[in-house]
Amino acid sequence: xxxxxxxxxxxxxxxxxxxxxxxxxxxxxxxxxxxxxxxxxxxxxxxxxxxxxxxxxxxxxxxxxxxxxxxxxxxxxxxxxxxxxxxxxxxxxxxxxxxxxxxxxxxxxxxxxxxxxxxxxxxxxxxxxxxxxxxxxxxxxxxxxxxxxxxxxxxxxxxxxxxxxxxxxxxxxxxxxxxxxxxxxxxxxxxxxxxxxxxxxxxxxxxxxxxxxxxxxxxxxxxxxxxxxxx
Amino acid sequence: xxxxxxxxxxxxxxxxxxxxxxxxxxxxxxxxxxxxxxxxxxxxxxxxxxxxxxxxxxxxxxxxxxxxxxxxxxxxxxxxxxxxxxxxxxxxxxxxxxxxxxxxxxxxxxxxxxxxxxxxxxxxxxxxxxxxxxxxxxxxxxxxxxxxxxxxxxxxxxxxxxxxxxxxxxxxxxxxxxxxxxxxxxxxxxxxxxxxxxxxxxxxxxxxxxxxxxxxxxxxxxxxxxxxxxxxxxxxxxxxxxxxxxxxxxxxxxxxxxxxxxxxxxxxxxxxxxxxxxxxxxxxxxx
Numbered sequence: 451x452x453x454x455x456x457x458x459x460x461x462x463x464x465x466x467x468x469x470x471x472x473x474x475x476x477x478x479x480x481x482x483x484x485x486x487x488x489x490x491x492x493x494x495x496x497x498x499x500x501x502x503x504x505x506x507x508x509x510x511x512x513x514x515x516x517x518x519x520x521x522x523x524x525x526x527x528x529x530x531x532x533x534x535x536x537x538x539x540x541x542x543x544x545x546x547x548x549x550x551x552x553x554x555x556x557x558x559x560x561x562x563x564x565x566x567x568x569x570x571x572x573x574x575x576x577x578x579x580x581x582x583x584x585x586x587x588x589x590x591x592x593x594x595x596x597x598x599x600x601x602x603x604x605x606x607x608x609x610x611x612x613x614x615x616x617x618x619x620x621x622x623x624x625x626x627x628x629x630x631x632x633x634x635x636x637x638x639x640x641x642x643x644x645x646x647x648x649x650x651x652x653x654x655x656x657x658x659x660x661x662x663x664x665x666x667x668x669x670x671x672x673x674x675x676x677x678x679x680x681x
Numbered sequence: 682x683x684x685x686x687x688x689x690x691x692x693x694x695x696x697x698x699x700x701x702x703x704x705x706x707x708x709x710x711x712x713x714x715x716x717x718x719x720x721x722x723x724x725x726x727x728x729x730x731x732x733x734x735x736x737x738x739x740x741x742x743x744x745x746x747x748x749x750x751x752x753x754x755x756x757x758x759x760x761x762x763x764x765x766x767x768x769x770x771x772x773x774x775x776x777x778x779x780x781x782x783x784x785x786x787x788x789x790x791x792x793x794x795x796x797x798x799x800x801x802x803x804x805x806x807x808x809x810x811x812x813x814x815x816x817x818x819x820x821x822x823x824x825x826x827x828x829x830x831x832x833x834x835x836x837x838x839x840x841x842x843x844x845x846x847x848x849x850x851x852x853x854x855x856x857x858x859x860x861x862x863x864x865x866x867x868x869x870x871x872x873x874x875x876x877x878x879x880x881x882x883x884x885x886x887x888x889x890x891x892x893x894x895x896x897x898x899x900x901x902x903x904x905x906x907x908x909x910x911x912x913x914x915x916x917x918x919x920x921x922x923x924x925x926x927x928x929x930x931x932x933x934x935x936x937x938x939x940x941x942x943x944x945x946x947x948x949x950x951x952x953x954x955x956x957x958x959x960x961x962x963x964x965x966x967x968x
Contacts, residue, residue: 499718558727574731579705579897582728 483650537589549604609638704900737913739890767893772886789862905947912940
């Protein structure tokens, strides 16, 4: 997908000899564009959920909420983590944790402001049957502290940085796409995001080549798309 | 899923288990079917649900389950015994006679336990270094321990006075009982008995909240009360959530109330056979 996106971006930019993007520039914008779209999933999910509860989304083909959910689920990852020194170190690629379980039991998040109250609660403090976890910087820890086994963590991972890899042609022409390079990385977003990626990269590219018209056209395309979705 | 007949009958821990549902299952089901993005309760912490579930279980025990526990204890020379661990409210105290029958006792409303502060010669209260009043031995305790109904003291004028208490207007039925008396000191956590109970075995019947004698995993409730618990938890959660329309709050409250009434009727355990049995004597001639 990354090669197609790059070609589209370059085609738009070169249409009227507006300029050129180097592979490094493209990779940098591609990373940024992917993160923008990934983070939009969260607000989009909340917005569509509100629409669905207001009965403004239909089932099946009209259910855009399930489309966004499926797009987000692409980043779901399950990991088993062992305790080290009383703590469970978070995976380095974790963006947001969704669920923690211990021996098949759901582990509930305990916020720092409620920790003391809950620990002292005689009715619903964390216990072996209803355990809780606290989240501190780079690690989790369980309550009660008698729990020392592995936890199963389901989380959303951060998308990997896309990288368009290439070989230089001997004739000094445009670099040639090389998907076999060891550091090659395609976009992790689904193919349905191709258009959005092109628009986001064009917005960034327009600023770089000092061509405000490109940014305007891209922003306009984006606005039209948003308007369609909100009807 | 369900056990086979063999699995059921081979393991005594399974016997009668079908009448109960575990509290942990109720909490899990509540999450699965009452909480979600497309439900009225979109999000709630599990510890909130656990709290309300346990509170609901306590209310059930106080109100409807009629689950009265009984504990058999021997009374020593000190004429007192500790309250049971999961004691919440007393139902009845009896002693066991030679044939194993229960002899119900009555509560002694004329005897009280009292703190007794030490006083100096000027009748001023004596305090320790921390400014706390020092407790001595209660004169009530001293005098009660000196009474012996079974021996010579039976003819003591004070006991006679007790015997004839209310005599002018006939027998005081509220205190007339040949089986002895008891008195509960709720703060200190023990039951004191009249001296006639010395060396006897007593049975304390009491209401519990259903939580203390079991581990969290063992907590369970009769299936006839299951629906009430779901409605109770939902009502409690909705009551304390903000931005819920008042008509929804009222609807949940009404549902919870109706579920409680239904549950109480179900738990009353009245059968037509019991009624016909009781009514068989309706034409009996009284001579």
